[in-house]
Amino acid sequence: MKGRIHSIETFGAVDGPGIRTVFFMQGCPARCLYCHNPDSWNLDGGERDIDIDEIVHWAVRGMPYYGSKGGVTFSGGEPLMQGEFLIEAIKALHEKGINCAIDTSGTYIDAFSEPAIAECDLVLLDIKHPDPERFKIITAREQETLFDIIDVINGYDKHVWIRNVVVPDINDTEEDILALNEFIRRIKHVDKVELLGYHTMAVDKYGKLGITYRLKGVPAMNGDRLNELRKLVQLPSDAVSQVTIDTKTHEHR
Amino acid sequence: MRKEWEGFVQGSWTETVDVDEFIRLNYKPYDGDDTFLAGPTERTKECFEKVQELLVAERKAGGTLKVDSSRIMRINAFGPGYIVPGKDIIVGLQTDEPLKRGICPFGGIKMVREELAEYGESLPEEIDRIFDYVTTHNDGVFKAYSKEMKQVRHLGFITGLPDAYGRGRIIGDYRRAALYGIDYLIEEKKKDHEMIASRHVMSEENIRTAEEVFNQIEALKEVKKMAQQYGYDISGPAKDVKEAIQWTYFAYLAGIKEENGAAMSVGRTSTFIDIYAERDLANGVYTEEQIQEFIDDYILKLRVARHLRTNEYNELFGGDPMWITEGIGGVGMDGRHKVTKNSYRFLQTLYNLGPAPEPNLTVLWSEKLPEPFKRFCAKCSIDTDSIQYENDDKMRPTYGEDYSIACCVSAIQMGQQIQFFGARCNLAKILLLGLNGGIDERTGEHVGPQMEPVGDGPIDYEDAWRRFNIYLEWLMELYVNIMNIIHFMHDKYDFERSQFAFLNSELKRLMAFGVAGFSVAADSLSAIKYAKVYPIRDEIGVIVEFRTEGDFNKYGNDDDRVDNIAVAISERTIEELRKHPTYRNSVHTLSVLTITSNVMYGKKTGNTPDGRRAGTPFAPGANPMHERDKHGAIASLNSVSKIDWDTCQDGVSNTFSITPEALGKERESQIETLVGLLSGYFNRGAHHLNVNVLNRGLLEDAYENPEKYPNLTVRVSGYAVRFNALSKNHQKEVIARTFHQGV
Numbered sequence: 001m002k003g004r005i006h007s008i009e010t011f012g013a014v015d016g017p018g019i020r021t022v023f024f025m026q027g028c029p030a031r032c033l034y035c036h037n038p039d040s041w042n043l044d045g046g047e048r049d050i051d052i053d054e055i056v057h058w059a060v061r062g063m064p065y066y067g068s069k070g071g072v073t074f075s076g077g078e079p080l081m082q083g084e085f086l087i088e089a090i091k092a093l094h095e096k097g098i099n100c101a102i103d104t105s106g107t108y109i110d111a112f113s114e115p116a117i118a119e120c121d122l123v124l125l126d127i128k129h130p131d132p133e134r135f136k137i138i139t140a141r142e143q144e145t146l147f148d149i150i151d152v153i154n155g156y157d158k159h160v161w162i163r164n165v166v167v168p169d170i171n172d173t174e175e176d177i178l179a180l181n182e183f184i185r186r187i188k189h190v191d192k193v194e195l196l197g198y199h200t201m202a203v204d205k206y207g208k209l210g211i212t213y214r215l216k217g218v219p220a221m222n223g224d225r226l227n228e229l230r231k232l233v234q235l236p237s238d239a240v241s242q243v244t245i246d247t248k249t250h251e252h253r
Numbered sequence: 254m255r256k257e258w259e260g261f262v263q264g265s266w267t268e269t270v271d272v273d274e275f276i277r278l279n280y281k282p283y284d285g286d287d288t289f290l291a292g293p294t295e296r297t298k299e300c301f302e303k304v305q306e307l308l309v310a311e312r313k314a315g316g317t318l319k320v321d322s323s324r325i326m327r328i329n330a331f332g333p334g335y336i337v338p339g340k341d342i343i344v345g346l347q348t349d350e351p352l353k354r355g356i357c358p359f360g361g362i363k364m365v366r367e368e369l370a371e372y373g374e375s376l377p378e379e380i381d382r383i384f385d386y387v388t389t390h391n392d393g394v395f396k397a398y399s400k401e402m403k404q405v406r407h408l409g410f411i412t413g414l415p416d417a418y419g420r421g422r423i424i425g426d427y428r429r430a431a432l433y434g435i436d437y438l439i440e441e442k443k444k445d446h447e448m449i450a451s452r453h454v455m456s457e458e459n460i461r462t463a464e465e466v467f468n469q470i471e472a473l474k475e476v477k478k479m480a481q482q483y484g485y486d487i488s489g490p491a492k493d494v495k496e497a498i499q500w501t502y503f504a505y506l507a508g509i510k511e512e513n514g515a516a517m518s519v520g521r522t523s524t525f526i527d528i529y530a531e532r533d534l535a536n537g538v539y540t541e542e543q544i545q546e547f548i549d550d551y552i553l554k555l556r557v558a559r560h561l562r563t564n565e566y567n568e569l570f571g572g573d574p575m576w577i578t579e580g581i582g583g584v585g586m587d588g589r590h591k592v593t594k595n596s597y598r599f600l601q602t603l604y605n606l607g608p609a610p611e612p613n614l615t616v617l618w619s620e621k622l623p624e625p626f627k628r629f630c631a632k633c634s635i636d637t638d639s640i641q642y643e644n645d646d647k648m649r650p651t652y653g654e655d656y657s658i659a660c661c662v663s664a665i666q667m668g669q670q671i672q673f674f675g676a677r678c679n680l681a682k683i684l685l686l687g688l689n690g691g692i693d694e695r696t697g698e699h700v701g702p703q704m705e706p707v708g709d710g711p712i713d714y715e716d717a718w719r720r721f722n723i724y725l726e727w728l729m730e731l732y733v734n735i736m737n738i739i740h741f742m743h744d745k746y747d748f749e750r751s752q753f754a755f756l757n758s759e760l761k762r763l764m765a766f767g768v769a770g771f772s773v774a775a776d777s778l779s780a781i782k783y784a785k786v787y788p789i790r791d792e793i794g795v796i797v798e799f800r801t802e803g804d805f806n807k808y809g810n811d812d813d814r815v816d817n818i819a820v821a822i823s824e825r826t827i828e829e830l831r832k833h834p835t836y837r838n839s840v841h842t843l844s845v846l847t848i849t850s851n852v853m854y855g856k857k858t859g860n861t862p863d864g865r866r867a868g869t870p871f872a873p874g875a876n877p878m879h880e881r882d883k884h885g886a887i888a889s890l891n892s893v894s895k896i897d898w899d900t901c902q903d904g905v906s907n908t909f910s911i912t913p914e915a916l917g918k919e920r921e922s923q924i925e926t927l928v929g930l931l932s933g934y935f936n937r938g939a940h941h942l943n944v945n946v947l948n949r950g951l952l953e954d955a956y957e958n959p960e961k962y963p964n965l966t967v968r969v970s971g972y973a974v975r976f977n978a979l980s981k982n983h984q985k986e987v988i989a990r991t992f993h994q995g996v
Binding site for chain 1: 811884885886887888889891914915916917918922923925926929930932933934936937993
């Protein structure tokens with residue numbers, strides 16, 4: 001079985017807990033305004049095909065570095081677009097005792113999404129925006145899919161890290177964060193909420209791909225402002241703490 | 254028993270010189286964190302300010318503040334000197350003023366003349382005339398060199414030979430001065446001398462050793478005299494922590510007063526000194542603040558040590574380094590780690606006195622180091638970019654628990670071993686020479702065995718590998734012989750009496766060889782194997798360029814296809830070296846370490862099959878070539894970790910730059926990630942890592958606006974430098990290196 005990848009990063013320290021091997025899967029249905037990987041949109045694009053053995057090979061090479069928290073993250077693109085591959089890959093990685101996270105945008109669901117989420121140890125979930133209209137403006141997709149994904153996550157009691165990109169004038173008000181707090185209460189196990197500042201480093205990529213960059217002129221998110229907003233973040237009440245992450249969930253089922 | 258030893262656990266160290274045992278019986282492992290540390294005192298701040306002023310003046314003066322050519326540097330050539338008279342608490346300078354440099358002519362009078370000419374000075378006639386009658390090391394070497402030796406030297410097949418100045422890399426066990434006092438050491442040396450000189454067969458080796466020991470005794474007397482000038486009597490053992498630091502430093506200082514070797518490690522002093530600190534703390538003799546102040550002043554002294562160099566030397570070894578390497582941490586043979594409070598205090602100087610390249614603080618990493626210490630080291634790396642890491646678990650089984658690091662990365666057993674070091678051979682040029690059948694690609698000169706060059710291509714891999722090996726075999730024989738000449742002459746004409754005085758009279762010797770252009774050679778062979786490489790010749794038929802069709806695997810991506818070529822190159826090199834007998838039966842060792850000479854080596858090397866253009870710098874040490882490691886930091890580290898330390902026991906150097914953002918979003922997670930990276934890398938059996946945590950943008954800004962960054966320190970290759978002290982070419986190469994940015 002083959003999957004299509006955009007690229008492999010053997011050292012990821014900002015995509016889930018600990019040090020992780022990150023597989024950027026190719027293909028994404030969303031067209032987020034601030035996407036920094038527009039070259040990962042087209043399902044047929046990307047670097048090359050990869051098989052399960054090679055996924056395992058790369059992940060095993062990282063094992064000395066994972067410690068008790070790290071492992072593998074499937075990011076993208078939207079990894080759930082290759083759900084069938086993900087299921088096989090995660091099963092194979094679990095054979096090696098490697099922790100697996102799926103980093104999803106919540107904009108895609110199909111028959112393989114549920115078993116894929118069921119198989120993984122942690123979900124990194126990008127909320128984009130709590131408001132359905134704003135969600136659509138940012139992603140060019142309907143928010144409904146996100147609710148379906150959350151249902152699956154809750155159905156399997158999966159733990160979640162919320163990741164939200166904060167963009168000036170789009171979702172950088174206090175109200176936006178309070179709305180986010182409210183929104184994520186529907187998720188059973190939120191371990192952490194990360195607000196990521198919008199940056200402009202992807203602008204060149206758009207130029208090279210000949211795609212119009214729609215946030216032209218929007219400045220990078222101010223760091224101090226972002227830190228103020230971070231203080232407003234509230235985890236849903238059942239979360240134990242921001243840093244306690246259950247990493248021992250990959251016993252074979 | 255000496256009264257200075259009261260409170261210490263006794264052992265055979267009281268009967269014979271055995272610092273290793275003294276430490277083992279008396280040190281106290283510290284498992285706590287950094288909260289006990291003290292900040293700088295007002296006095297420390299004042300002295301540090303003075304040094305800062307001097308450093309600014311030194312930079313404004315073009316890198317050298319003052320030169321004194323009026324006398325030859327000997328232990329007592331200059332009277333006492335101070336940073337702030339009346340305020341120094343650990344005393345002693347090389348000359349009578351901080352940052353003033355003297356002349357060391359016995360390594361080579363020619364170089365001294367060049368040095369002085371560059372500063373618009375000349376030797377006083379009475380000194381100059383001495384060398385009409387006295388042979389220096391440099392004179393001796395060139396009397397013995399063959400034509401071919403000179404040829405491989407000037408074409409750049411072997412570069413950086415210590416044949417014109419002091420060889421360096423000798424580390425005296427300066428702690429002996431503190432533990433035993435000078436008189437006892439003199440008595441022991443006298444006994445050794447009598448024993449050696451009374452042997453039944455006065456072989457060359459015995460005659461030489463007897464003479465050496467005699468000279469060491471002379472040096473010990475001189476060291477005592479130097480201390481007296483500073484108001485100290487060091488004939489007996491040190492009685493407290495302040496004296497232990499002072500005695501140790503005096504012993505070290507004698508060496509750097511009269512020897513200008515490239516690398517002058519101080520050894521492994523922190524845990525030794527901690528034994529005195531713990532005794533004084535327990536007895537209420539000194540407070541934590543006072544002890545930190547002593548350490549700060551000791552380190553400040555090491556920071557102002559200098560040698561006079563030529564521009565040519567600086568082009569090779571950028572940043573005015575002394576390689577005052579100090580090994581910190583590690584683990585004992587009994588499994589107890591050797592981290593003490595003093596391990597923390599030494600690193601704390603990077604905060605009390607700001608980041609700095611010297612001394613070259615080297616953490617001897619082991620899984621068994623206590624977690625709080627690992628985290629503290631990572632914090633220091635993130636904050637200061639001033640420390641490097643070496644794998645104690647790898648070195649300890651071979652060198653025991655009391656080894657030190659000579660120069661950048663090379664372990665030697667303290668007190669019992671020394672290293673004959675010299676230069677690097679250029680692997681990329683060896684490959685080009687093989688393809689050309691014995692014609693130098695840059696000059697068209699015929700050199701080495703002559704054979705038909707390769708055909709029009711695509712070049713066959715087996716043929717290229719065979720050719721590489723033919724020329725490797727030829728050059729390694731020459732290399733060993735050159736080194737034999739150099740060290741024979743150095744022992745004869747510039748014996749480091751004041752450093753050997755603190756070592757056993759009869760020593761084990763290593764002979765350390767080096768390679769450069771490691772990743773370029775591996776990638777070039779990979780290009781030949783996995784792509785199609787066609788040679789392009791100039792009008793007289795010399796291959797000067799290559800056309801490469803198709804893609805190939807590059808070292809630095811954890812890809813065995815090319816990494817195995819790199820491993821094979823290192824193995825073949827040491828095999829060839831070992832075929833040839835060495836001077837004084839030294840043991841051959843090999844390093845993959847370039848210091849900053851990767852820039853110079855690149856300059857002397859033509860276009861290579863991997864696509865590197867003529868004159869472009871090589872990657873430093875065992876690093877993958879700049880920006881060719883495309884799969885992230887771990888793939889890059891994993892590739893380097895395949896180079897087996899057992900093959901390259903002189904060290905496998907990797908310089909690693911990563912942006913703070915890639916390590917994590919918050920400081921705590923950055924620290925945790927760096928600890929994880931180091932643990933993973935060393936658990937894979939890797940040997941050495943220089944860690945820089947910074948952004949390329951910062952270096953670019955420092956390149957344009959040096960005055961904004963007077964103290965910016967970066968690790969380059971086995972050592973650290975002030976970025977501003979590098980030449981513009983070296984700065985550019987450091988900026989061009991891979992910065993792991995994560996995603």
